[in-house]
Amino acid sequence: MGYDAGKYDVAVIGAGHAGIEAGLAAARLGCKTAIFTINMDAVGNCPCNPSIGGTAKGHLVREIDALGGEMAKTADECMLQMRMLNRGKGPAVHSLRMQIDRKKYASVMKHKLELQENLDLRQGEIVSVERNGDEWIVETRLGSRFTVKAVIVATGTYLGGKVFVGDVSYESGPDGIFPATFLTRSLLKLGLRLRRFKTGTPARVLKSSIDFSDLEEQAGDEPVIPFSYETVNPLENTVLCHISWTNENTKKIILDNIHRSPLYGGKIEGIGPRYCPSIEDKIVRFADKERHQLFIEPCGADTEEMYIQGMSSSLPEDVQIDFYHTIKGLENALIMRSAYAIEYDCVDPVQMYATLEFKDLPGLYGAGQFNGSSGYEEAAAQGLVAGINAALKIKGKEPLLLDRAGSYIGTLIDDLVTKGANEPYRMMTSRSEYRLILRQDNADTRLTPIGYKIGLINEDRWNKFLVKQQQIKDELSRLSDTVFSPTIELNNILVSRGTSEVSSGIRLIDLLKRPQISYKDLTEIDVDRPKLPDNVFEQVEIEVKYKGYIDKQLAQVEQMRRLENRLLPQNFDYKSLIGLRLEAQEKLNKIRPVNLGQASRISGVSPADISVLVIWLSQKDKQ
Amino acid sequence: MSEKIIAAISTPRGVGGISVIRVSGKGSILLCDGLFKAYRKNVTLSDLNGYTGCYGEIRVNDEIIDEVVCFVYRAPHSYTGEDVVEISCHGGMYITEKVLRAVLDAGAEPAQGGEFTKRAFLNGKMDLTQAESVMDIISARGEESARAALNARKGNTFKKVSAIKEKLIETATHLAAWADYPEEDVPKITAEEVKSAVTDVIDTLDEVVKNYDNGKIMRDGVDTVIIGRPNVGKSTIMNLLAGCERSIVTDIEGTTRDIIEEMVAIDDILLKLSDTAGIRHTDNVIEKIGVDRTMDKLKSCGLAIAVFDNSSVLTDYDIQIIENLNGIPSIAIVNKTDLENKLDVEFIKSKFSEVVLMSAKYDDDINNFKNTIKRVIYYQKIDSNTVILANARQRDKILKAKSGLYEVLDAINAGLTLDAVTVAIEYAIDELCELTGEKASEQIINNIFEKFCVGK
Missing domain, CATH: 1.10.10.1800 (tRNA uridine 5-carboxymethylaminomethyl modification enzyme MnmG/GidA)
Incomplete structure (x- = not known):
């Protein structure tokens, strides 16, 4: 039945990329904070690609840094190779990406959490989250009950995690760490709408079993540009990546065995991302394509594990071995870890404000994959915002609301809370209508004044x-x-x-x-x-x-912000507003936009409906 | 929010003696001065006090469009509370639309449904208690506009614009995939390729705009569909209204195999009359297309005239027609009253609020018929102005898209990078998308994953 284990201001559930930023931000803003992790050796893990950044994701990392987050600095410390993508296509789409040492990244992050004042890093699976008046109680599997003012759920792929490899499936988090099996029920009891998403990762292969002699090399760009505005020491590229291709044989083996895929066999019910397709997905959906590209990336400086980017799969292990061996350079590859798909529980994010606090559950926040996103960077960005907002609320300060015109982080969050996510959400430059002003090179100009005002920039x-x-x-x-x-x-x-x-x-x-x-x-x-x-x-x-x-674009921003400044009440039944079309009434009641700008971005709300809202607001103002 | 100048025809139906075009917003007086030449020497609208008028002409490039009287209202003493010019021009669809066009081309935007009233309210010209009725007006006008827009979507123009939009989205998708997936084998797209695609699109848009200017105006009117099973006398009725033999009239079922259109004026109402292929199950391919188009046309029409044969009993097809008319403003005609009655007229009366008994062949009750049409249309408040505005808005968006595409070419010619070019293309797509209420960015992102095999 548990025991009273004490009090915190903020409890963060999960110590992945979202949980880390959330915990650090809350603690740095003066809140007594605990981060709970299922396994102390899984803090800051990169269970998929050993790299940080990339198109639009690099923008997010720069923005996290400009606001006072940690991801950029740690990535710089653990860098193996840097590339500035899209050179020549224009500054708006320049994107920084780093191959990193994933073990080092995890241990550097863990150490930073351990050293952080106000922050306790604790091992424990949270099994329930309950309301207790204005406060919350989180309970671990071992029965310790903590009373806290705010809870940030950052459970990643652990929540109800289930791994699939061919016809084998078992309950598990990533990298063989056990999943969070009890929390889902507790969250459902709070009234949250949950759904199931799916993602996957390729195999890791022993370096010495790869024949690199005929493979195209991919070196880093010189000079190395760091992610963080605070990194001053010069960084050096120390590794190479390699490129290879699938071929007719790869295709044949996969198609011959497609019935053994849990996805095509109907065992996986979760919705997977289109932009992160497994190799069998690519081959089935783009049947005309003769070959698919793949990258061989080192996982770290002191390991021989190599990550095979572009080859994620949930086919049975024997099939994986066969088709990996068809690829040039991998003919004799020793697979150290097999590729797998993982299914997990996440929340419908339209239930949240742009602060990432749940509308009907004050003090409860969500971040990262739990909110329906995908990717380390997307997770870290949300974690930072959730952590800041939890702390600001506890300190009685105004919340941090980032809008679409000011950052990719704002765009990411607005997309999630306004449109919801029908599949795991990945950031792309195409998603920002203001991308000429939201560049990775001016993230500091855009956001450092905000970070300073909040108190995360010294x-x-x-x-x-x-x-x-x-x-x-x-x-x-x-x-x-x-x-x-x-x-x-x-x-x-x-x-x-x-x-x-x-x-x-x-x-x-x-x-x-x-x-x-x-x-x-x-x-x-x-x-x-x-x-x-x-x-x-x-x-x-x-x-x-x-x-x-x-x-x-600045003129467009000004127009957009005028609508953003017209606030809508939160406890209003739009069904009672004559003049709104039925569809608009329903959508507005479901999403409960905080301002006219957000309302105008909801599909199914027409300009005439917005006009009706304008009249109604001005009537209310005058009364 | 009211910094834009808006304009619309403010008098009903456009076939009366005079029409009034209202132009509202800061700068509206100056805008009209650019078009208006007073007959009194050295007088401009800007010189006039509020509540005064001036006689003169509207000119565009030295061409006199119409002789008009302009009234000036100065903020806040006007209906909207803003500077307003009301141009009283000669009535009639053609002239009125031409004057409106001149005002729009000078920089005004077509007013949204209920927008004058909305501004009046926001500028404090109305009592707070009127807010609800203002919202009612906006939503009613919104519905009307939506119906008109739906109607416009049936047109050839819209189809052409849709095709253009698809082409632009394809280019934008390629650019987006190329930028967001730099290391995957998305084919490189060059500035020259973008340029040639955009130039093609500009040419097509030019053509579309030109067609708007020729004759489009005369085609507006209340979209009226004559419907009924074969050989009940639809074409005879159409000819009766049109006053000439237009459709081929025979005793053979299925003579009218396609939609035939005719403009008919009934006093101040302009009808765009469509005679349709009779509704019946058919295996004849050509005729089948005609029937499909008839059903399609019903969905967007402003008035349906359903014709039944007095001399035969109600068939399944008659019932089918009645069901299809649910929710559409309609009149039932029981035709061939000169022949022996076999039809259950009471049933027809229970299904239609307006029923006319007549013998079209003998032209016996044409006035009653016309009065019924007028009554239904007045009651439905079907306003041809809404149609004109829907078209004006379409044209406005096309012109904006076009100027956006010229910016694309400018950017490429100046040697700017493709990120800036992409944003300009998306701006043009957004303008075209507004006609259909879609969002460009979502379509582009969806397309990326359909067209390109990208992702790790």
Whole structure:
């Protein structure tokens, strides 16, 4: 029946990427916090790919760092290889990705949690979450009952976790750690709507059993750019990745055995993500494609395990061995860990506010895969927001609400709480309508003032931030004030870059506006250029070149924010509002948007319905 | 929220002696000054005090569109509480729409249903107690607009626009997949490819806009469908209303195999009359298409005229027609009253609120018939202005999409990176999507996973 084990301000259930950021943020903001993990050796685990970042995910990591989160710094500390993806496609889609040492990442993170003031890291499976007046009680499997003011559920794939490999299936969390089997019932009792999602991971293969001789190498980019604005020590690429391809034989083996897949055999009921398809999915859905690409990535500096990206599967082990062996380089591969699919319980996120607090359960928060997302970075971003908001509420402060126009984190959360998730949600640059202003290079400009105000950015970093902002401002005005005469030297540069000559004086800013001209091109003639860090020049150049587009998006943002500022009441029955269409009434009652902006993004709410809401709000205001 | 200038035809049905076009919003007076030339020398609308009017003409590129009187109202002393110009022009669909078009081309936006009233309320021109009736008006107009928009979606224009939109989404999808999955084998897309796709689309949009300007205007009216099983006299009735032999009239069932359209004016009401293929089960392929189209047309029509044969008993097909008319404004005609009665007229009367008994062949009660049509239409408040506005909005969106696509070309020509180009394409798609209430980004993301094999 349990025993009273004491009090905390915040209890975080789960010590994955969401739980870590949530716990650290709450503790750093002065809340007495406990993080509960099922297994002390699973803290900060990366059970899938040994990498952090990637398209849009890299943006999230930068944003987490700008707000004062931990993921970026730890990734930098554990970096094996860095690549800046999408170079040449424009700054909005530049994305940083790092291969990391996953064991080191986990132990660095665990150590940071252990050292954190106000934070207790405890092993224990939480089996129930109950309301106790305005407070909550969480109970571990061993019967310790903690009274807390806020609970953050960050259970990942552990909640009701079930692993599938062919016709074998068993209850399990990732990497053979036992799952959380009791909590689901307790959450259902609270009235949460849960559903089942599925994800999967490929095999890990012994490095010495791979023949790399004919495989294409993929090296890191130089110089290494860190994730964190605080990382100052230079980082080095130390590993290579390799590329190989599936072939006709791979396809044949998979198709011959497709009936043995639990997914195609109908054993898995969970909904899997389309963007993270298993190899059998790819082969069935894109039958015309002759071959599929795969990457061989090292799992760490002191392990011989290699991750085979692009080859996740839930086919039986014998089939896996057969088709892995068809691949060039893997002919004699020794599979150390088999690929598997995992099914888990998660929540319908429209039940939450953008603070990630449940609307009907004050003090209960959700983050990460539990909220229907997928990916370490998506999880960490939500964990940070949930942790901050739990702490702000306990301290009696205004909540942190990030909107779509200010960050990818805001976009991610808005998508989840407004549209819900029909499949595990992955961040993509295509999801942001404001992506020209939400770049990974200006995450600090966008979010560090918010992080500072909340209290997660220290004075030292704040001062550095202010210096950088001033340098950008000064350099921009220098560009406006500097005029070059139409010298032969200048025109030679212009012609050599494929742009037109000038016949009268031209401002430096107007030269830099030309897409063909970069800072570097003008080094020789720009003699008064001050010495500034590269990232300042980068900011200035992007601001100048994309000004027209940036201004246009800023105007859209302003329009959007006007709607966001019109707040809607939370305890209102839209059925009583004459003039709304039936579909709109139902959707509004289900999602209960907090403002007109969110209401306008709900599918099934028309512009006429928004007009009706505007009239109704202004009537209420005047009364 | 009211910074946009909005315009709409404010008088009903557009076939009266004069029509009034209302233009509201900050800057509306100046906007109208750009189109209006007063007959009094050196006078512009901007010089006028509120509540005064001025006689002159609306000109576009030196072409005189109409002689009009403009009335100026100055904020807050107007219906909406904003600066307002009311242009009284000659009635008639053609002129009225042309004047409205001139105002829209000068930068005004087509007003949404109930938007003048909404602004009046928000600007404090109405009592708080009127809020509910304002919401009622907005939702009623919203329904009307939705119906008109649905109607517009049947048109060829819409089909062309949809095809264009699909093409743009395809390009945007490729760009998105290429950016979001840089390391997977998504084929590279070059600026030149984007440019050529966008140029094609601009050409098609140009064509669509041109067709809007030619003759589209005259086709507006209350969409009216004449329906009935074969050989009950639909074509005769259509010819009676149209005053000429339009459809092929014979005694052979199924003579009218497609929809034949005709514009008919009944006093101030303009009907767009469609004679349809008779409803019956058929194996004849051509005729079957006609029947399908008839049923389709019913869903968006403004008025249905159901014809029954007095001289024969009610058939299953008659019943089927009656069922299909549920919820659609309709009139029943019991035709061929010159022949012996076999039809259960009481049953028809129990199903329709308006029933006309007549013999179309002998033209015997045409006035009663016309009055019934007028009564139903007035009662339904079917407003051809809503139709014009739905079309105006469509055109407005197409023009905006087009200017968005020119920005795409500008960006490519200037050598900007494809991230900026993608955003401009999505802007154009969003404009086109607004016609159908879809969201561009969701479609693009869905498409990525359909078209490309990406993901780890």
